[in-house]
Amino acid sequence: xADDGPRRDAALVALxxxxxxxxAWLLDDTGSVLDSVRTADGALTISGRSDxxxxxxxxxxxxxxxxxxxxxxEHPGVPVLCAGMAGSNHGWADAGYLDVPADxxxxxxxxTVVPAGESVVHLVPGLRVDRPDPDVLRGEEVQLVGAxxxxxxGPATVxxxxxxxxxxxxxxxxxxGFTTAMTGELYGLLMRDSILARLxxxxxxxxxxxxxxxxxxxxxxxxxxxxxxxxxxTARPLALAGRLDPSEIADYVxxxxxxxxxxxxxxxxxxxxxxxxxxxxxxxxxxxxxxxxGASVRxxxxxxxxxxxxxxxxxxxxxxxxxxxxxxxxxxxxARKDQPA
Amino acid sequence: xADDGPRRDAALVALxxxxxxxxAWLLDDTGSVLDSVRTADGALTISGRSDxxxxxxxxxxxxxxxxxxxxxxEHPGVPVLCAGMAGSNHGWADAGYLDVPADxxxxxxxxTVVPAGESVVHLVPGLRVDRPDPDVLRGEEVQLVGAxxxxxxGPATVxxxxxxxxxxxxxxxxxxGFTTAMTGELYGLLMRDSILARLxxxxxxxxxxxxxxxxxxxxxxxxxxxxxxxxxxTARPLALAGRLDPSEIADYVxxxxxxxxxxxxxxxxxxxxxxxxxxxxxxxxxxxxxxxxGASVRxxxxxxxxxxxxxxxxxxxxxxxxxxxxxxxxxxxxARKDQPA
Numbered sequence: 001x002a003d004d005g006p007r008r009d010a011a012l013v014a015l016x017x018x019x020x021x022x023x024a025w026l027l028d029d030t031g032s033v034l035d036s037v038r039t040a041d042g043a044l045t046i047s048g049r050s051d052x053x054x055x056x057x058x059x060x061x062x063x064x065x066x067x068x069x070x071x072x073x074e075h076p077g078v079p080v081l082c083a084g085m086a087g088s089n090h091g092w093a094d095a096g097y098l099d100v101p102a103d104x105x106x107x108x109x110x111x112t113v114v115p116a117g118e119s120v121v122h123l124v125p126g127l128r129v130d131r132p133d134p135d136v137l138r139g140e141e142v143q144l145v146g147a148x149x150x151x152x153x154g155p156a157t158v159x160x161x162x163x164x165x166x167x168x169x170x171x172x173x174x175x176x177g178f179t180t181a182m183t184g185e186l187y188g189l190l191m192r193d194s195i196l197a198r199l200x201x202x203x204x205x206x207x208x209x210x211x212x213x214x215x216x217x218x219x220x221x222x223x224x225x226x227x228x229x230x231x232x233x234t235a236r237p238l239a240l241a242g243r244l245d246p247s248e249i250a251d252y253v254x255x256x257x258x259x260x261x262x263x264x265x266x267x268x269x270x271x272x273x274x275x276x277x278x279x280x281x282x283x284x285x286x287x288x289x290x291x292x293x294g295a296s297v298r299x300x301x302x303x304x305x306x307x308x309x310x311x312x313x314x315x316x317x318x319x320x321x322x323x324x325x326x327x328x329x330x331x332x333x334x335a336r337k338d339q340p341a
Numbered sequence: 342x343a344d345d346g347p348r349r350d351a352a353l354v355a356l357x358x359x360x361x362x363x364x365a366w367l368l369d370d371t372g373s374v375l376d377s378v379r380t381a382d383g384a385l386t387i388s389g390r391s392d393x394x395x396x397x398x399x400x401x402x403x404x405x406x407x408x409x410x411x412x413x414x415e416h417p418g419v420p421v422l423c424a425g426m427a428g429s430n431h432g433w434a435d436a437g438y439l440d441v442p443a444d445x446x447x448x449x450x451x452x453t454v455v456p457a458g459e460s461v462v463h464l465v466p467g468l469r470v471d472r473p474d475p476d477v478l479r480g481e482e483v484q485l486v487g488a489x490x491x492x493x494x495g496p497a498t499v500x501x502x503x504x505x506x507x508x509x510x511x512x513x514x515x516x517x518g519f520t521t522a523m524t525g526e527l528y529g530l531l532m533r534d535s536i537l538a539r540l541x542x543x544x545x546x547x548x549x550x551x552x553x554x555x556x557x558x559x560x561x562x563x564x565x566x567x568x569x570x571x572x573x574x575t576a577r578p579l580a581l582a583g584r585l586d587p588s589e590i591a592d593y594v595x596x597x598x599x600x601x602x603x604x605x606x607x608x609x610x611x612x613x614x615x616x617x618x619x620x621x622x623x624x625x626x627x628x629x630x631x632x633x634x635g636a637s638v639r640x641x642x643x644x645x646x647x648x649x650x651x652x653x654x655x656x657x658x659x660x661x662x663x664x665x666x667x668x669x670x671x672x673x674x675x676a677r678k679d680q681p682a
Contacts, residue, residue, distance in 0.1 A: 117620050132577040133559060134582050151637075164536075164574060180578075181571040182536070191529040194523070218474060227605030228569045229522040229598065233505060234474040237521075257570065264568030 010034060010075040011319045013068055013119075014309035017086035018139050019044050022063075024307065026071050027076075029322045031310035033303070041067060043085035055094075060092035061116045072119060077316040080095045080121040081309050084139035087112065087123040097128035097136065104145050104173045108315035122318060125308075127175060135180055140166050143277050145311050146304030150175060150275045158275045158300075159265075159290070161258075163188070163284040167265045179268075183261045183280075191233065191250050200249035206281045208288045211248035215255015216289055223260055231256050254285065262289040274299050350470045351375060351416040352660045354409055354460075355650035358427035359480050360385050364646065365414050367413070367419075370663045372651035374644070382408060384426035394434075401433035402457045413460060420659040422650050423463040426479035428453065428464040438469035438477060449656035457617050464652075465657060468516060471617075476521055481507050484618050487645030489514060489615045499616045499641075500606075502599075502623040506528070508606045514574050520609075524602045525623075531573065532591050540580045541590035547622045549629045550588035556596020557630055564601055572597050595626065603630040618640050 006026035016023040020042035026035040046063050049058045064080075065072060072078070087095030095112040098135075111122040126138030140160050147158050153172050160166040163184035169177045190202060191197050223231055235252055238244035244252055274290055275282060277300035290297050313319040349369035352670050357364040361383035367376040387404050388397045405421075413419070428436030436453040452463040467479030481501050486498050501507040504525035510518045526663060532538050532545060546553075564572055576593055579585035585593060615631055617624060618641035631638050654660040 133563065133572075134578040134584070135575070136578050136581065167568075175514055179567060179571050180574045181568065182574040183570045185535055186527075186570055186573075189534055192349075193530055193534065194526055222474065225605065226520060226608055227522065227601050229506075229524045229527055230520050230605065231474075232477070233521045233523040237469075237475040237477045240477060243475070260568050261570055264566065264571065268566055 008032070008034065008080050010071065012310065012313050013071055013078055013080040014306050014313070015080065015082035015086070015121075016041055016142065016305040016309070017084040017091075019085045022067060024068060024198060025306040025309070026075075027306065027310055027319075029319065031307070031314075031319075033306060035071065036306075037067060039067060042090070044092050046086075046092050048096060056090070057092055057114065060086060061114075064116055064121070071116070076118045078119060079313065080116065081111075081124065081313045081316075082117050082121055083124040083142040083305070083309060087126065088138060092121070093123060095123035095125045095138075097126045097138075097283050098180065100127050100129040100176055101176045102127060104141070104148070104175060105315060107141060107145070107296065108312045111316055112195055122316065124312060127178070129177055131288050135178060137166055137168075137178060137180070140168070140303075141175075141309050142305040142308035142312065143300075144168060144170070144175065144308065146306070146308030147275050147277050147300040149307075150298045150300050152273060155270045155271060156275065157269045158277055159286065161276070161278040161286045165261060165267070169269070179265065181261045181265065187254060187257050190224075190253055191301070196232070196235050196249055196253060199236060199246055202247040202250065204250040204254065206284060208284050209248070209251045211244070211251035212255040212258075212285060213288075214244075214248075215252040215257075216259040216292065217255075219253075219259030219263065225257075228256070228260050231260075258285055258289050262286070264287050266290070266293045266295060269295070272296060273298055278302075342646045349373070349375065351412065351419050353651065353654050354412055354419055354421040355654070356405075356421065356423035356425070356427070356462075357480060357483065357645050357646040357650070358384055358423055358425040358432075360426045362407060365409060366647040366650075367416075368647065368651055369659065372648070372655075372660075374647060376412065378408060380408060384429070384432050387427075388431050397431070398433055398455065400426060402455075405433075405457055405462070409622075414457070417459045419460060420654065421451075421457065421460050421489040422465065422657075422659060423462055424646070424650060426482040429479060433462070434464060436464035436466045436479075438479075441468050441470040441519065442515055442517045443518060444638075445482070445489070446656060448482060448486070450652045452657055456493045463657065465653060468519070470518055476519060478507055478509075478519060478521070480646075481509070482516075483649035483653065484497050484641075484645040485509060485511070485516065485649065487647070487649030488616050488618045488641040490648075491639045491641050493614060496611045497616065498610045498613060499618055500627065501544065502617070502619040502627045506552075506602060508610070510610070522604065522606065523599050526536060528595060530597050531594055537573070537576050537590055537594060540577060542585055543588040543591065545591040545595065547625060549625050550589070550592045552585070552592035553599075553626060554629075555589075556593040556598075557600040557633065558596075559593075560597050560600030560604065564604065569597070569601050572601075598627055599630050603634050604628070607631070607634045607636060610636070614638060614639055618645050619643075622624040
């Protein structure tokens with residue numbers, strides 16, 4: 001999807017190479033998107049079952065050159081910045097972790113370099129929190145950088161819903177902690193293989209339906225007293241009694257799970273604005289549940305990853321902000337907003 | 342497994358025909374077990390995908406006659422009492438439900454009769470509770486009758502752990518309410534197909550291991566604040582950080598799930614004795630978690646179902662207690678203990 005208008009120079013290939021999805025953007029020297037790609041070549045597929053780091057590295061390099069062939073041909077030597085599971089210890093190369101608390105501006109200072117033909121690829125580290133129950137994230141750190149513009153100075157919370165939802169606490173550009181909830185994965189397991197799946201009909205939805213809010217209500221009223229494993233089962237007797245339509249089971253279960261996640265996690269969240277950063281598929285339901293729980297929600301667009309990668313590239317000197325000669329204000333790296341230019 | 346000693350007369354074939362398991366006992370006229378059978382011919386297998394009640398009934402009759410062939414040949418016309426999913430609306434015949442609150446002695450007054458060659462089979466109804474979130478049980482009602490001997494008069498709680506754990510509140514022989522938690526099913530889904538299963542090694546255990554109690558501890562310390570979906574995920578970063586051995590993941594997850602169920606459900610449970618009625622595979626862990634939560638636990642043996650079926654057969658007049666001429670005290674139906682003999 002090349003933009004219209006005069007041809008601008010490509011300044012960066014930005015990759016968000018997750019477990020199941022490969023996303024890539026070709027950015028110009030203002031950080032605007034010239035072209036983008038999204039495929040199912042996730043890191044899990046690429047790394048396969050190989051125990052050899054060298055074999056895996058070659059597989060990632062080959063996949064990268066294949067998936068970005070046109071861009072690399074047209075812009076030989078363009079710098080590449082890559083986040084996500086490609087930087088895990090079973091990925092292209094181990095990009096390591098920054099220990100939390102960590103400032104997001106430090107990401108640019110800890111890139112791991114791997115060669116890929118004429119290009120040099122820079123891998124972004126993940127974040128790690130050391131607690132009695134530790135936690136890790138990888139890939140979400142660039143979304144956090146991209147979300148900073150929506151976050152006030154001082155304590156704030158960013159919620160990234162998904163298979164493994166992340167609740168990240170920030171203080172300015174500093175990540176002070178985070179917690180993962182495997183809400184999306186539980187939902188998938190339940191609606192694919194459980195006794196509830198046998199009763200359910202239709203496709204899982206993404207809208208705030210009556211059945212979804214019914215799940216939220218039930219969780220709110222009885223989650224504290226009965227716990228999640230009991231609430232989930234209620235879908236079955238409700239359906240057997242004809243009080244929940246088979247087509248509503250998935251939405252009801254989604255309401256129970258999202259309700260439980262949001263109710264528990266909002267407890268440890270300072271009041272105020274929550275920045276919500278997720279794909280449209282989960283955005284409506286999380287926004288609804290968060291606002292119902294008393295949070296004031298700001299939505300961060302799906303391109304947060306591309307914006308974050310551009311910001312890190314500027315900080316790392318991989319890309320250079322052009323002199324401001326045009327009317328276009330170049331996007332500044334929000335992670336630097338509190339620092340002298 | 343015929344008993345030694347003089348041959349006694351068979352008085353009842355007692356069936357607990359569950360979703361995945363068929364259990365049968367041949368009982369003598371004191372309610373003692375002469376022989377028993379346990380197979381994987383669960384009701385789900387027998388009923389198959391047939392929408393025809395007549396086709397299903399024939400399939401159940403055929404399976405019953407095959408599985409109990411020797412008994413029926415040796416004791417033609419022996420009465421048969423059957424509990425479990427065979428009495429569901431997708432089973433042999435719909436045995437209906439008693440609405441809770443209900444007295445367990447009423448079960449014997451609401452049997453559903455189906456013919457099976459020379460025998461007559463009596464199906465036991467299930468129990469149903471009508472709430473904003475309704476609940477049902479089927480099969481556990483005979484275990485409750487069998488457990489009554491372990492339960493004090495007045496308010497009491499019976500816990501039946503399993504794929505779908507049941508927490509039943511009794512007042513004497515009266516069932517006043519119950520709640521189901523799908524703890525065992527969640528455990529199965531997680532350890533078979535989730536991201537945690539990919540890291541885990543070894544077979545799930547049943548003992549109270551250090552990893553199991555670590556799961557209980559974690560749930561106790563942080564379940565309230567973070568919720569179950571977040572706690573479950575912690576197994577992954579713990580394992581990645583080398584702080585949880587891959588062989589310990591299943592036990593740790595079991596501790597989180599059992600801990601969450603017990604902590605929530607004990608809240609609505611009057612203090613005092615809890616009767617625990619489950620297979621040995623779950624008994625140790627639930628006993629440990631319950632006692633840790635302050636409950637005083639009495640274990641009800643695995644034969645509670647056979648004892649309960651015998652008691653209901655006596656109440657229904659299907660079996661007759663012989664005149665007390667021997668030194669053996671015949672087991673009385675505990676559901677009748679507060680009534681004149």
